[in-house]
Amino acid sequence: MRNRFWAVAEILFVGVTTGSSLVHRAMPGWQAILGLPCSVRGLDIALDAEDDAYVSLIEDVREDESAAGVIITGHKVKMFRACRPLFKALDPLSLACHEVNAIRRSGDGLLGWARDPISVGRVVDRIWPCSEGQVICLGAGGTALALAHHLFATRPPLPFVCADPSRAAVEQLTRLAPYPVVGHIGQGPWDHLVTGAAPGSLIVNATGMGKDRPGSPITSGAQFPARAVVWELNYRGDLQFLKSARLQAQQSELRVHDGWQLFCHGWAAGLTVVLDLPEDDNLGDRFATATESLRPPL
Numbered sequence: 001m002r003n004r005f006w007a008v009a010e011i012l013f014v015g016v017t018t019g020s021s022l023v024h025r026a027m028p029g030w031q032a033i034l035g036l037p038c039s040v041r042g043l044d045i046a047l048d049a050e051d052d053a054y055v056s057l058i059e060d061v062r063e064d065e066s067a068a069g070v071i072i073t074g075h076k077v078k079m080f081r082a083c084r085p086l087f088k089a090l091d092p093l094s095l096a097c098h099e100v101n102a103i104r105r106s107g108d109g110l111l112g113w114a115r116d117p118i119s120v121g122r123v124v125d126r127i128w129p130c131s132e133g134q135v136i137c138l139g140a141g142g143t144a145l146a147l148a149h150h151l152f153a154t155r156p157p158l159p160f161v162c163a164d165p166s167r168a169a170v171e172q173l174t175r176l177a178p179y180p181v182v183g184h185i186g187q188g189p190w191d192h193l194v195t196g197a198a199p200g201s202l203i204v205n206a207t208g209m210g211k212d213r214p215g216s217p218i219t220s221g222a223q224f225p226a227r228a229v230v231w232e233l234n235y236r237g238d239l240q241f242l243k244s245a246r247l248q249a250q251q252s253e254l255r256v257h258d259g260w261q262l263f264c265h266g267w268a269a270g271l272t273v274v275l276d277l278p279e280d281d282n283l284g285d286r287f288a289t290a291t292e293s294l295r296p297p298l
Contacts, residue, residue, distance in 0.1 A: 008037045008038065008039055009036060009037070009038045009039070009068040009274075009275060010038075010039050010040075010041060010066050010067050010068055011038055011039065011040050011041070011067075011068055011069060011070070011071055011271070011274060012040075012041055012042075012043055012061060012064075012067050012069070012070045012071070013040050013041065013042045013043065013070075013071050013073070014042075014043050014044075014045060014057065014070055014071070014072045014073065014074070014075060014079075015042065015043075015044065015045075015072070015073040015074040015075075016044060016045070016046070016047055016073075016074045016075075017044065018042025018043065018044055018073075019042055019044070020236070021042065021073075022235075022236070022263070022291075022294050022296075023040055023263075023267060024040055024042070025291075025294055026264075026267075026287070026290075026291040026294055027039070027040050029290040029291045029294075030267075030271075030287055030290060030291070032290075033283070033286050033287065033290060034271065034275065034277070036275070038068075038271075038275075043057065045057070045074070045075055047074070049075075049078075051078070051081070051082035054075065054078060054079050054082040054083050055082055055083055055086070058079075058083045058086050058103075058110065059086070061103065061105065061110065062086070062105070062109075062110055064105075065105075067105060068104070068105065068274055068275060069102065069103050069104040069105055069273075069274035069275075070102070070103040070274070071101065071102055071267065071270040071271070071274065072100060072101040072102070072103070073101070073266070074208075076099035076100060076101040076114070076116065076141075076142040077098060077099045077141060077142045077145075077169075077172070079099070079100045079101075080094065080098050080099045080100045080112075081098070083100070086110065087100075087103075087109065087110050087111065087112045088106065088108060088109025088110055088111060089109070089111050089112070090111075090112045090113070091111075091112070091113045091114065091273075093113065093114040093115075093117050093118075093149070094112055094113055094114040096114075096149065096176065097114045097116070097117065097142065097145050097146060097149055097176060098145075098172065098176060099114045099116065099142040099145070099146075100112040100113070100114060101113070101114060101115055101116055101142070101266075101270060102114075102115045102269070102270040102273050102274055103274070104273060104274050104275075104276065111273075113270075113273045114142075114146070115266070115269040115270050115272075115273065116142055116143055116145075116146035116266070116269075117146040117149045117150045117153075118269045119146075119262060119265040119266040119268070119269040119270075119284065120143060120146045120147050120150055120262065121146075121150035121154065122265050122269070122281060122284060123261045123262050123265050123284075124147060124150065124151070124202070124231075125154075126261070127229055127231060127255065127257050127261075128202045128229045128231075131151075131155050131156065131158050132198075132199070132200030132201070132227070133158075133197060133198035133199055133200040133201030133202070133225065133228070134158060134159035134160070134161060134197060134198055134201045134202075135147070135148075135151065135158065135159065135160045135161065135201065135202045135204070136161050136163075136190075136193050136194060136197045136201060136202070136203045136204065137160065137161065137162045137163075137204045137206055138162075138163050138164075138188070138190050138193070138194075138203075138204060138205050138206060138207050138217040138218070138241075139162070139163070139164055139204070139205065139206030139207035139208065139217070140162045140163070140164035140166065140169040140170045140172075140173040140183065140206075141164070141169055141206060141208075143206045143233060144162055144164075144173055144204075144206045145172070145173050145176060145177065147204065147206070148160055148162075148173065148177040148178075148179075148181060149176075149177065149178065152177060152178040152179045153178065157179050159182070160177070160179070160180075160181045160182070161181070161182045161183075161184070161193060162174075162181055162182070162183050162184070163183070163184040163185075163186070163188065163190045163193055163217070164183075164184075164185065164207070165185070165186060165187050165188070166185075167185050170183035170184070170185050171183070188217050188218070189216070189217060189218050189219045189222070190217050190218055190222075191218050191219055191221060191222035194218055194222045194223070194224060194225075195222055195223045195224075195225075197224075197225045197228065198225060199225045199226045199227050199228070200225070200226075200227045200228065200229075201225055201228050201229075202228070202229050202231065203224060203225075203228050203229070203230045203231070203245075204231045204233065205217060205231070205232045205233060205234070205241040205242075206233050208234075209240075209241070210232065210234050210237045210238055210239045210240055210241050210242070211234035211236060211237035211239075214237075214238055214240075215238075215240060216240035216241040216244065217241065218241060218244065220244055222244065223248070223252075224245060224248050224252055224254055225252070226252050226253055227252075227253050227254070227255075228252070228254050228255075229254075229255045229257070230242075230245040230249075230254055230255070230256045230257070231257050231259075232245070232256075232257070232258050232259060233259045233262055234258070234259045235258050235259035235260045235262075235263050235295070235296060236296055239258070242256065242258055260288065260295050260296075261284065261288060264284045264285070264287040264288040264291070265283075265284030265285075265287075265288075266284075267284075267287060268280070268283035268284035268286075268287050269283075269284070
């Protein structure tokens, strides 16, 4: 089932707080780039939802002929775990990373993809093009695994350290990553991992703190290493991690990035497979340019 069968392609958007996402305001600006009219309908699922919630949603999508497909932002790993048998096919990255974040309805079933390794890879190659130091990834969920998968597939091996309160998340990341990952389990804060990182390292907040939950995985006392690239994956919320990095940016020569580029590239990569469009590495950049006026002030 290709996009030409819909007068308006309705995209279901599954997350935690979808109503406040800028995608609702961004989509009108993206439609001209995509070349077809699209609408977005948000569906919220709580972070602690049981598997039945995911199964019910997927069964509804399978029967909803008005829906072109689904973009999933906050429940990618749980969606894979709970609903894997309900898909007609999953792409190799989905099977490798144990997550689903884009779903297309077809005439004989649901097709699922893991597009995070694509979108995360496109952004990290722009903001951290030359591997230096190590990776300190605070959070061990689907985006952390996508980052590890991309870096290990495209660059020489380098130290990758992750931290997360969830033992299951850390164990899955260390099990599924193509090369060894050093995992830390506990509640944090993770000041010592940030302060002890080598110069030039990539420091990532992949915890959801600052958006889905208030606060930061580090305290104001954490010191970022010189020349580090600091990447806050969120683009909205209290963004305490981002603010801490910006306060130190000048004296430590930090390069600090929020999640706006990932937001745009994530939607671009997901919509590409949902709407059956040709691959385009620069689609996310064009999305970002078209909606720059919507970008929250930092």
